[in-house]
Amino acid sequence: MTREIDPITLEIIRNQLEGIAEEMGSVLIRSAYSPNIKERQDCSTALFDHTTAKPRMIAQAEHIPVHLGAMPAAVAAVVAKDPHPGDVWVLNDPFTGGTHLPDVTMVSPIAPDGEIIGYGVSRAHHGDIGGMTPGSMPAGAREIYQEGLRLPPVPIVTGGEINQHVLSILLANVRNTTERRADIQAQIAANTRAADRLKELQAEYGSELLPDAFDAVIDYSETRMRSEIASLPDGTYHATDYLEGDGITTDNITIAAAVTVQGETLAVDFSGTDAQVAGNTNAPRAVTESAVYFVVRAVTNPDIPPNEGCYAPIDISVPTGSLLDPTAPAAVVGGNVETSQRVTDVVLSAFAEALPESIPAQSQGTMNNLIIGSRESSGFTYYETIGGGFGGRPTADGLDGVQVGMTNTKNTPIEAVEVEYPMRVERYCLRPNSGGAGMYRGGMGIERSITISVPATVSVLSERRIIGPRGVAGGRDGAVGENLLDNEQVPGKFTRDVPAETTVTIRTPGGGGYGDPKARDLDAAAADWLDKLVTTDKDT
Structure with a gap:
């Protein structure tokens, strides 16, 4: 029987749980060796409970949406293997709880008194996980085996000791083993911190009250989310958008969504989405679900504490074997980073039918x-x-x-790029004229140019190079992005070996504009001219 917990105590416990998740992230970032984690902070951490048949997220750090919304599948995959206290389980297999292979997830059972009460979870994008190209994100991959080492859930720590057999297999299949080893140890350290802090929390509140607090925190979020959904107009809302090819061809790939609001529940149906493709833009179901959860939180109330309760009123239907729920051995590395962005665009566009005065124009729609x-x-x-x-x-x-x-990552500072790598940054600035004109203009894209001092392999996975982000309510579309090698335009998705002193330039898309450009405030337009963000009047 769940006991009643007074609101003040519950709020204190909720903040303590979120504090543990945030502290996990701090440990991971401050302990990591690779710039991708210590500088860009391409990692996420969370806590799950173990008080019901299904492990439930009870708290997360404010990290990467595509990581966090997909974590429940990873924890469920580990729990199915019957982990024990003192273990740390590692996985990256997109078909058993992962997202794409570079995202390595670690799950640690937490058992203060010998009985598991929860799990500490960390997920981090490793700079390499093997495969056919450095960085493990080849544009032309046709099957997952080409993308890197595939790890189903296995214990990398057993009874508190690192499993050297598992670690040696992992390190034998990746590039830059010193960096990989250090980042793995950083994730283990983050999970260890979660165990320490949750044990302290149980000592403070007792083994009987804490599980009830987990239930109450989740129930609180679910109640608030149901209330938010109930405030939306009932109905079914449709949207369709496209990916610009899969890295093998440039044929458009359709993503369709129907969002149905009925009372305090919400359903998203992706029927009409294309079948899985030959290239690597297939998105595992967990990634698709993560994108839906992100959008629903964004259009309701992002201040609702993020946990399992937020997702309980949401039903997601995805055709098996489609782009958004592919079957093995489909290549998926681009699905996590690019297809997830288009799913976000499509679901937001569907909500725009219901909330036309609340949803912005499309953002750049690519990573x-x-x-x-x-x-x-x-x-x-x-x-x-x-x-x-x-x-x-x-x-x-x-x-x-x-x-x-x-x-939700940061950039790698220019100083860090030039210290850590044989590269120099030639240009890093906003891209004038890239935001779509409107009463409220779209945000400007970025131009980043890097010269590589040694022979190297370059891979780019990008979107919105053909179809620009849409403006709404009379606003203009944002500018499409551009990729260049030594000033020659190259496709949106490519992998190439290049000689020393090659310069790679990425010009990212601008956001779409909102409203009629003729209604734009004159002072705002003048400020854009003075800041050299707008240097042409073709769209004003």
Whole structure:
């Protein structure tokens, strides 16, 4: 029987749980070796309970949406293997709880008194996980085996001791083993911190009250989410958008969604979405679900504490064997980073039918993944997602040069790039004229140019190079992005070996504009001219 917990105590416990998740993230970031984690903070942490048949997220750090919404599948996959206290389980297999292979997840049972009460979970994008190209994100992959080492749930720590057999297999299949080993140890340290803090919490509140607090925290979020959904207009709302090819062809790939609001529940149906494709833009179901959860939180109330309760009123239907729920051995590395962004766009567009005065114009809709690496055994791997324009909003301009949608990483500072890698940054600036004109203009994209001092392999996975982010309510579309090698335009998705002193330039899309450009405030337009964000009057 669940006991009643007074609201003040419950709020204190909820904040303590979120504090544990945030502290896990701090340990991971401060302990990691790779710039991708310590600088870009491409990682996420969370806590799950073990008081019901299904492990439930009870708290998360404010990290990466595509990581966090997909975590429940990973924890469920580990729990099915009957983990024991003192273990740490590792996985990255997209078909058993992972997202894409570079995202390595670790799950640790927490048992203060010998009985498991929860799990500490960390997920981090590793700079390399093997496969056919440095950085493990090849544009032309046709099956998952080409993308890297595939790990189903296995214990990397058993009874408190690192399983050297598992670790040796992992390190034998990746590039830059020193960096990989250190990042693995950082994740283990983060999970250890979760165990320490949750044990302290149980000592403070007792083994009987804490599980009841888990239930109450989840129930609170569910109650608030149901109330928010109930405030939306009932009905079914449709939207369709497209990916610009799968890395094998440039044929458009359809993503269709129908969002049905009925009372305090919400259903999203992806019937009409294309079948899984030959290339790597297939998105595992957990990634698809993560994108839906992100959008629902964004259009309701992002202040609702994020946990299992937020997702309980949401039903998601995805055709098996489709782009958004592929079957093995489909390639998926681009699905996590690019298809997730388009799912976000499609579901937001469907909500725009219900909430036309609340949803912004489309943002850049891509992560602009840039991967540069050496094929030498002692070489390097650099990974970056590059921000772009946020869509014009109903009451304000879009933000310039920001990460949008399913990613929330920082950039790698120029100083860090030039210290850590044989590369130099030639240009890093906002991209004038890239935001769609409107009463509220779209945010500007970014231009980032890097010269590589040694022979290397360059991979780019990007979108919105053909179809720009849509403006709404009379606003203009945002500018499409561009990729260049030594000033020659190249496709949105490619992998190439390049000689030393090659310059790679990524120009990211701008956001769409909101409203009629003729209604734009004259002072705002003048400020854009003075800031050199707008240098042409073709769209004003």
